[in-house]
Amino acid sequence: MYLIGEFCEKEAVRAAIRMLREAGVTSAQLDLFSEEPVEFPRGVLDRPSRMSLAAVLGAIAFGALATAFIYWTQYNYRVVTGGMPVFSFWATGVITFEMTMLGAIVATFAWFLWESGLVRKRDRGAPVPEVGPGAICLRVRCGAEDAPQAIEAIHRAGGRQR
Amino acid sequence: MAAAPELLPYEQIRKDLFRPLSGVSRNYLLATLCAFVVGAAGLVAWGYQLGSGMGVTGLRRPVYWGFYIVDFVFWIGISHAGTLISAILRLTDAAWRKPVTRAAEAITVFALMIGGMFPIIHLGRAWLFFWLLPYPNSRLLWPNFRSPLLWDLTAIVTYLTGSVIYLYLPLIPDMAQLAEHNTPWRRRFYRTLSLGWTGSDREWHALERAMKLMSCIILAVAVSVHTVVAWDFAMAIAPMWHSTIFGPYFVAGAIFSGIAALLVVMAALRKILHLEDYLTRHHFNNLAKLLLLMSLLWFYFTIAENLTVWYGNEPKEMAVFGARTRAHYAPYFWIMVVLNFVIPFVLLGIRRLRTIRTATIAASCVLAGMWLERFVIVVPTLANPRLPAASGFYAPTWVEIAITAATFAAMAMLYMVFSKLFPIIAVWEFKPHPQEED
Numbered sequence: 001m002y003l004i005g006e007f008c009e010k011e012a013v014r015a016a017i018r019m020l021r022e023a024g025v026t027s028a029q030l031d032l033f034s035e036e037p038v039e040f041p042r043g044v045l046d047r048p049s050r051m052s053l054a055a056v057l058g059a060i061a062f063g064a065l066a067t068a069f070i071y072w073t074q075y076n077y078r079v080v081t082g083g084m085p086v087f088s089f090w091a092t093g094v095i096t097f098e099m100t101m102l103g104a105i106v107a108t109f110a111w112f113l114w115e116s117g118l119v120r121k122r123d124r125g126a127p128v129p130e131v132g133p134g135a136i137c138l139r140v141r142c143g144a145e146d147a148p149q150a151i152e153a154i155h156r157a158g159g160r161q162r
Numbered sequence: 163m164a165a166a167p168e169l170l171p172y173e174q175i176r177k178d179l180f181r182p183l184s185g186v187s188r189n190y191l192l193a194t195l196c197a198f199v200v201g202a203a204g205l206v207a208w209g210y211q212l213g214s215g216m217g218v219t220g221l222r223r224p225v226y227w228g229f230y231i232v233d234f235v236f237w238i239g240i241s242h243a244g245t246l247i248s249a250i251l252r253l254t255d256a257a258w259r260k261p262v263t264r265a266a267e268a269i270t271v272f273a274l275m276i277g278g279m280f281p282i283i284h285l286g287r288a289w290l291f292f293w294l295l296p297y298p299n300s301r302l303l304w305p306n307f308r309s310p311l312l313w314d315l316t317a318i319v320t321y322l323t324g325s326v327i328y329l330y331l332p333l334i335p336d337m338a339q340l341a342e343h344n345t346p347w348r349r350r351f352y353r354t355l356s357l358g359w360t361g362s363d364r365e366w367h368a369l370e371r372a373m374k375l376m377s378c379i380i381l382a383v384a385v386s387v388h389t390v391v392a393w394d395f396a397m398a399i400a401p402m403w404h405s406t407i408f409g410p411y412f413v414a415g416a417i418f419s420g421i422a423a424l425l426v427v428m429a430a431l432r433k434i435l436h437l438e439d440y441l442t443r444h445h446f447n448n449l450a451k452l453l454l455l456m457s458l459l460w461f462y463f464t465i466a467e468n469l470t471v472w473y474g475n476e477p478k479e480m481a482v483f484g485a486r487t488r489a490h491y492a493p494y495f496w497i498m499v500v501l502n503f504v505i506p507f508v509l510l511g512i513r514r515l516r517t518i519r520t521a522t523i524a525a526s527c528v529l530a531g532m533w534l535e536r537f538v539i540v541v542p543t544l545a546n547p548r549l550p551a552a553s554g555f556y557a558p559t560w561v562e563i564a565i566t567a568a569t570f571a572a573m574a575m576l577y578m579v580f581s582k583l584f585p586i587i588a589v590w591e592f593k594p595h596p597q598e599e600d
Contacts, residue, residue, distance in 0.1 A: 052371075077298070077303050112331070118359065
């Protein structure tokens with residue numbers, strides 16, 4: 001089941017999250033909804049990300065594939081180079097660089113879509129609260145037996161249960 | 163004096179910035195119609211060129227690069243307005259960037275779309291454009307990956323892809339808000355484009371991370387793109403092109419013209435969309451200072467480039483240098499210096515004179531001056547090649563002039579359509595950032 005608490009201040013949300021975490025609720029069970037980005041100090045509601053790693057891997061993959069492809073095409077149809085190398089990294093380095101960057105761009109965008117949950121909704125049946133300007137809504141996924149504790153944490157932090 | 167936009171109530175900000183999206187004024191329709199007519203004239207001219215061949219242009223031996231390549235370099239330079247300026251301001255967390263970034267990012271996308279058209283127009287047989295794509299032709303010959311033409315293709319494709327994503331990402335939260343209260347077709351449009359954005363912390367975290375990463379990546383790509391455009395020239399052993407500073411010279415010129423384009427667009431948006439409370443004197447003043455800095459840098463590069471040629475006194479180089487500074491192309495050269503250095507230096511360097519109006523005038527001069535700079539770089543070198551007997555002269559025909567004018571109209575039209583579909587200032591970014599509060 002899902003519980004939704006509405007708060008007017010960031011500090012109240014932070015207190016509610018702290019109490020819920022102490023009661024055994026994990027950060028994966030919590031979601032915040034707001035009209036603006038809400039940031040907390042490290043350790044409150046961390047969302048570890050591998051986006052940078054994905055960008056680097058995407059860059060390496062695209063760059064390597066592009067270079068390999070050019071190398072293969074140069075030998076697939078050899079042109080007369082007058083003793084110069086058939087494949088020269090210096091002469092095709094610009095394409096390798098651009099394709100490396102394209103890989104980083106595509107990987108970043110793809111990872112953004114994945115990590116944000118826009119293309120991979122965790123639970124399509126989960127309620128999405130309507131948030132007014134300045135308000136912050138906290139959605140808690142918990143079992144029926146844990147619900148009273150979660151409701152108490154929301155109230156004690158100064159929130160309103162919806 | 164108007165209050166700082168960040169201090170206005172959020173509801174007011176939202177109302178003000180979403181207002182231009184609804185309703186179409188008579189002036190807007192008239193401006194769109196004018197842009198459409200000029201754009202259509204350009205299409206007719208291109209159609210005539212496709213039907214009759216490249217003989218209808220002023221391109222003759224030995225000048226085979228004329229207005230089209232000038233336009234190509236100019237528009238690719240303008241594209242540096244957005245992504246580069248926006249990325250630098252975002253990475254340095256400059257608070258004044260908020261009303262500026264989206265307008266700049268949109269310029270990048272449209273300028274790249276327009277600039278990217280020119281190599282195709284210049285090809286003559288535009289329908290054979292696909293020969294540039296990496297696939298073997300009927301004789302199983304692959305494209306020449308060592309050719310700067312192919313470098314251009316990959317650089318522009320990468321930059322355009324990155325710029326579109328860079329423009330799109332921060333639009334998502336605004337489109338999600340627009341999807342809430344709108345006409346049915348617009349609701350469907352914004353809902354589709356916002357990908358079901360709910361405003362959850364996972365989405366915000368991912369968006370902020372992606373924007374930071376994209377800022378870093380796009381900076382490297384932007385610098386590389388204009389360097390590659392410069393290498394189109396510098397890799398040729400032509401007088402006054404074969405220069406090691408052409409890469410940074412072009413990048414500096416691109417940022418210079420980009421800032422100028424941004425200032426002109428901002429002044430137009432401020433007036434037409436009544437955004438006086440959001441695009442304030444503060445923003446124009448900061449951009450004007452940047453423009454002045456780039457003007458000085460451009461002048462330094464121009465001196466360095468020309469002084470070394472003059473001092474070296476190499477005959478072939480001096481023929482081009484003479485054509486540029488004393489002979490046929492001298493008026494263009496000296497007008498360029500006045501427009502790119504003298505006017506901005508006076509109007510923006512003297513603090514008392516630096517206003518929104520003078521910044522816009524200086525920026526307009528820089529745009530004209532930078533177009534002339536591209537012309538002065540491209541044409542005199544080709545008109546004075548290493549073989550003296552091959553010297554020639556270039557004068558554009560109505561076809562090239564019409565196509566060039568059409569690109570400016572296309573830019574205006576694309577911008578007008580964009581400003582009716584999307585808020586030109588990122589609404590969600592206007593809210594005080596938690597880190598700034600702390």
